[in-house]
Amino acid sequence: MSKNIDNIINSLNEISKSIDKIRNDHKRIDKKLFDVYKCFIWDSKFNTIRPVKKINRININLLIGIDSAKETLIKNTSFFAKGLTANNVLLWGSRGMGKSSLVKAVHYEINKKINPNLYLIQLDKNDLAAIPFLLNNLEDKEKKFIIFCDDLSFENTNENYKSLKVMLEGGLEEKPSNVLFYATSNRRHLIPKSIINDDDNSITSYENIDEKISLSDRFGIWLGFHKCSYDQYNNIVLNYAKQFEIDFIKDDFLSEANQWSINRGSRSGRVAWQFIINYCAKKNIKII
Structure with missing residues (x-):
C-alpha cells in the first residue's frame, strides 16, 4: 500500500514538473526573434510576445496637420534610440487623427x-498586468x-493601472532604462468623465479616481490631437492624392471628399483615408 502511495506521489511530482516546464516555456521570450522582427504583440494566451510579420503602418509623410506632435515624438524617440534620456508619451485626443x-x-x-x-511591442490595455514580466525580460x-x-483607458473597476504605475515610475526596483511606454487615448485623463463626475463622494471612491487621473x-x-478643420481635412485629402499620384480635377475632387465627410458625420485623417480608398476603387486605381 505504502509503495503504491509512493508511486502515486512520484507520478504527481513528475506531472507537476512537466506542467511547470510547459508554463515556463510559454513565458520565455525567444530572443532570437529580435534578429528577424522589429514589431511584436503581447499574446495573452501564451503569456509571451509574438512577432508581427506584416505591419499595418502608413508613410510618415502622409501624416499631416499634426506637425508639432510629429516633431516632438520623433525627437523623443531619437533621444531614446541614441541611448539618451527620454520620456514616456501619452498621445491623447480626437479619434482618427493619427495617434497610433x-x-x-x-x-x-x-x-x-x-x-x-x-x-x-504592442500591449492591449487589458494585459497591462504583463508589464512587470516584460520589464524583467527586456533588459x-x-x-x-x-x-x-x-x-x-480605465473603468472604475479596472485595477490594471497599478501595473502601469510600475512602468511609469518604477517601484523599489529600478525599471530598465532601455524600455519606454507610449500610449494613445481618446481621454486626456484616461478615465471617462462619467466616473470623474460620479456622485459617489466616499473617500475610497475619490482616492481611487484621483489615483487613476494622476x-x-x-x-x-x-501630445494633443484635435478635430480637423475644413481646411486641414482638404489638405490631408490633397496630400494623399499627391503621394499616390492620383489625377483629379481639384474642385470636383474636394467636393466629393467633403460630401464623404458629411455622410460620415466627421472630418479626420481616418475619414480622409477612407475617402481615398473609395475614390480610387471607383476610378480603378490601385494604391495598396
Whole structure:
C-alpha cells in the first residue's frame, strides 16, 4: 500500500514538473526573434510576445496637420534610440487623427535611420498586468524597446493601472532604462468623465479616481490631437492624392471628399483615408 502511495506521489511530482516546464516555456521570450522582427504583440494566451510579420503602418509623410506632435515624438524617440534620456508619451485626443499611426510610423523611421535595435511591442490595455514580466525580460544593453498601448483607458473597476504605475515610475526596483511606454487615448485623463463626475463622494471612491487621473501626470510628454478643420481635412485629402499620384480635377475632387465627410458625420485623417480608398476603387486605381 505504502509503495503504491509512493508511486502515486512520484507520478504527481513528475506531472507537476512537466506542467511547470510547459508554463515556463510559454513565458520565455525567444530572443532570437529580435534578429528577424522589429514589431511584436503581447499574446495573452501564451503569456509571451509574438512577432508581427506584416505591419499595418502608413508613410510618415502622409501624416499631416499634426506637425508639432510629429516633431516632438520623433525627437523623443531619437533621444531614446541614441541611448539618451527620454520620456514616456501619452498621445491623447480626437479619434482618427493619427495617434497610433504616428507611433508606428515614427518607430519605423527611427529604426531605419538611427537604431536598428529599436523594437515596438504592442500591449492591449487589458494585459497591462504583463508589464512587470516584460520589464524583467527586456533588459538589454544593446536593444531598446517601446511598449505601446493603443486606446488606453480605465473603468472604475479596472485595477490594471497599478501595473502601469510600475512602468511609469518604477517601484523599489529600478525599471530598465532601455524600455519606454507610449500610449494613445481618446481621454486626456484616461478615465471617462462619467466616473470623474460620479456622485459617489466616499473617500475610497475619490482616492481611487484621483489615483487613476494622476496616471496621466506621470507621462513626461502629452501630445494633443484635435478635430480637423475644413481646411486641414482638404489638405490631408490633397496630400494623399499627391503621394499616390492620383489625377483629379481639384474642385470636383474636394467636393466629393467633403460630401464623404458629411455622410460620415466627421472630418479626420481616418475619414480622409477612407475617402481615398473609395475614390480610387471607383476610378480603378490601385494604391495598396
